[in-house]
Amino acid sequence: MNAQVLSRRTVLARAATTLGAAVSMPALATPLEAGADAELLRRAAQALVAWDAFEACVEKWCDVIDIPDHVYAEQLRLSSIAGDLRSQALAIPAHTLDGFRAKARLVMTTLETRQDGSMAPDREGYPAWSLCQDLLAKGA
Numbered sequence: 001m002n003a004q005v006l007s008r009r010t011v012l013a014r015a016a017t018t019l020g021a022a023v024s025m026p027a028l029a030t031p032l033e034a035g036a037d038a039e040l041l042r043r044a045a046q047a048l049v050a051w052d053a054f055e056a057c058v059e060k061w062c063d064v065i066d067i068p069d070h071v072y073a074e075q076l077r078l079s080s081i082a083g084d085l086r087s088q089a090l091a092i093p094a095h096t097l098d099g100f101r102a103k104a105r106l107v108m109t110t111l112e113t114r115q116d117g118s119m120a121p122d123r124e125g126y127p128a129w130s131l132c133q134d135l136l137a138k139g140a
Contacts, residue, residue: 036095036096036099037092037094037095037096037098037099037102039092040089040092040093040094040099040102040103041098041099041102043085043088043089043092044089044102044103044105044106045102046085046089047082047085047086047088047089047106047109048105048106048109050078050081050082050085051082051086051109053078053082054075054078054079054081054082057071057074057075057078058075061075082109086106086109086110089102089103089106090103090106090107100135101135101136104131104132104135104136105132105136107128107132108129108132108136110125111125111128111129111132112125113129
């Protein structure tokens with residue numbers, strides 16, 4: 001298998017290894033609070049790993065004018081996997097701050113921001129960007 005091609009299984013396995021950090025809960029959380037967003041956090045972690053794989057592939061080839069067809073196909077495949085996982089996670093209602101923050105991170109992957117992560121107030125998506133910034137800054 002080509003080293004640049006990540007299977008769905010690989011993407012999900014990488015997400016599973018990062019899941020511990022993604023689902024950490026405050027020590028004083030009740031059992032109900034601790035498990036309230038477990039599925040959302042799991043799927044969000046998977047989606048973010050898939051998105052990172054997509055971005056890494058795009059970054060590697062960003063300076064190439066004529067991207068090979070197999071690389072372009074891989075970018076489309078990774079984008080599709082990330083988009084599907086993101087949609088699944090966003091469809092799950094959030095109940096905790098961690099859940100809302102996970103959703104904010106997912107929404108940020110859909111917005112066209114500047115290289116520094118900022119966004120001009122007159123751009124489409126600015127209200128969503130602003131809300132995500134507030135959510136991600138809270139408790140950071």
